[in-house]
Amino acid sequence: MAAGTALEQMSMARTEESFSDEFSTLVTRHRPQIFRFLLSSTRDIDLAETLTQDCFLKAHRNWSSFRGESTAMTWLMRIAINLQKDHWRSRRMQFWRQTQTHAVDLEVAGEWLPSGERSAEQQLLARERVGQVGKAVEGLSERQRTVFLLRYVEEMELSEIAGATGLNEGTVKAHLSRALAKVRAKLGGKR
Amino acid sequence: MKFMKKFAEFAPSGWHLVGMAKGKDLAAPAVGRAAHEKPFSALESGLDESGLDKFGLAETPLDQTLDDALANFRLSIHAWSEAAGNRQRPLLAASPQRRLGRLAVGWALGCVLAAGGVSSGVWEHHQHEARIAAARVAEYERQVAEQRAQRNREEEENLMAKVDSDVSQEVPTAMQPLAQLMIEDQTQNQTRNQTQDRTQ
Numbered sequence: 001m002a003a004g005t006a007l008e009q010m011s012m013a014r015t016e017e018s019f020s021d022e023f024s025t026l027v028t029r030h031r032p033q034i035f036r037f038l039l040s041s042t043r044d045i046d047l048a049e050t051l052t053q054d055c056f057l058k059a060h061r062n063w064s065s066f067r068g069e070s071t072a073m074t075w076l077m078r079i080a081i082n083l084q085k086d087h088w089r090s091r092r093m094q095f096w097r098q099t100q101t102h103a104v105d106l107e108v109a110g111e112w113l114p115s116g117e118r119s120a121e122q123q124l125l126a127r128e129r130v131g132q133v134g135k136a137v138e139g140l141s142e143r144q145r146t147v148f149l150l151r152y153v154e155e156m157e158l159s160e161i162a163g164a165t166g167l168n169e170g171t172v173k174a175h176l177s178r179a180l181a182k183v184r185a186k187l188g189g190k191r
Numbered sequence: 192m193k194f195m196k197k198f199a200e201f202a203p204s205g206w207h208l209v210g211m212a213k214g215k216d217l218a219a220p221a222v223g224r225a226a227h228e229k230p231f232s233a234l235e236s237g238l239d240e241s242g243l244d245k246f247g248l249a250e251t252p253l254d255q256t257l258d259d260a261l262a263n264f265r266l267s268i269h270a271w272s273e274a275a276g277n278r279q280r281p282l283l284a285a286s287p288q289r290r291l292g293r294l295a296v297g298w299a300l301g302c303v304l305a306a307g308g309v310s311s312g313v314w315e316h317h318q319h320e321a322r323i324a325a326a327r328v329a330e331y332e333r334q335v336a337e338q339r340a341q342r343n344r345e346e347e348e349n350l351m352a353k354v355d356s357d358v359s360q361e362v363p364t365a366m367q368p369l370a371q372l373m374i375e376d377q378t379q380n381q382t383r384n385q386t387q388d389r390t391q
Contacts, residue, residue: 036272045275112271113263129260130267152261153268
């Protein structure tokens with residue numbers, strides 16, 4: 001009986017250790033992507049960091065209930081999107097607590113554009129266009145922006161976006177199409 | 192997939208549907224996409240279920256621009272995110288100066304609060320004492336006034352009593368002649384009556 005208990009304890013310890021390792025790998029692998037999405041979505045570094053921490057905290061609590069029906073990334077992204085929604089909702093509700101946000105304009109996103117092997121003129125033009133895209137993205141509705149960023153920044157498949165946002169693929173396509181049309185219009189194309 | 196196949200029929204020759212072989216519907220932007228691959232934006236921007244371009248924007252010069260802009264936007268966001276993720280975060284608790292500063296501020300605040308508490312206590316005590324003293328003075332003054340009034344009343348009563356007694360003593364003497372006259376008058380009347388009785 002004592003031997004059995006010791007074995008069980010060892011097995012439990014090993015399970016916990018493997019769970020910890022697994023989760024640690026998950027964090028290492030997916031944290032940058034989650035943070036990037038939240039950053040591009042909220043445009044606030046501190047808020048993005050906080051929401052990323054919350055996302056992984058929530059994931060850690062619910063890791064045992066993750067059944068693997070979708071990829072871990074899709075699951076994490078879904079948590080991140082919901083956290084972001086909750087954040088905006090609580091901000092809207094608590095309108096009297098209009099704290100100063102540190103959000104920056106996506107219009108200046110071009111400043112981070114790597115110079116690459118472009119000439120100064122090309123670089124300037126590229127930055128200007130990135131700024132225009134950023135401005136257009138800011139003007140999108142919350143859902144359109146989420147779908148757009150997941151698609152064009154995180155390069156997720158439509159099925160993954162559908163899984164992460166809880167929408168069906170048709171709706172995702174529609175949102176994406178509208179978002180892209182707005183970005184295109186901003187870049188000077190006709191609608 | 193169905194509409195992509197349809198689109199493949201409509202698409203001009205030379206178009207390559209990125210990711211189609213892997214079962215992907217639409218291609219995401221990819222940096223360094225092969226030159227022969229067609230812009231993804233043209234594929235997904237205006238497609239409806241029928242596979243037709245409802246915006247009429249397929250294969251326009253803007254698509255290349257849009258493609259480049261989206262790819263650059265992606266690069267920018269990645270670079271920003273990387274820079275933000277690697278930035279140095281100040282560890283507030285680890286800085287001894289900050290800790291000392293906070294300690295000093297804490298002590299200063301504590302001292303101010305203690306001094307405030309003590310001084311307010313002392314002030315309150317003084318106020319209480321002053322209130323008691325004022326009440327005592329008021330009580331003493333009231334008693335003095337009462338005593339004075341009592342004394343005045345007594346003096347007045349004594350005076351009145353004296354006046355009464357003086358008057359009661361003086362008045363009989365002053366009325367003596369009148370009383371004498373009345374007595375004499377009575378005596379004369381009696382004598383006259385006795386004389387008349389004797390004569391009868």
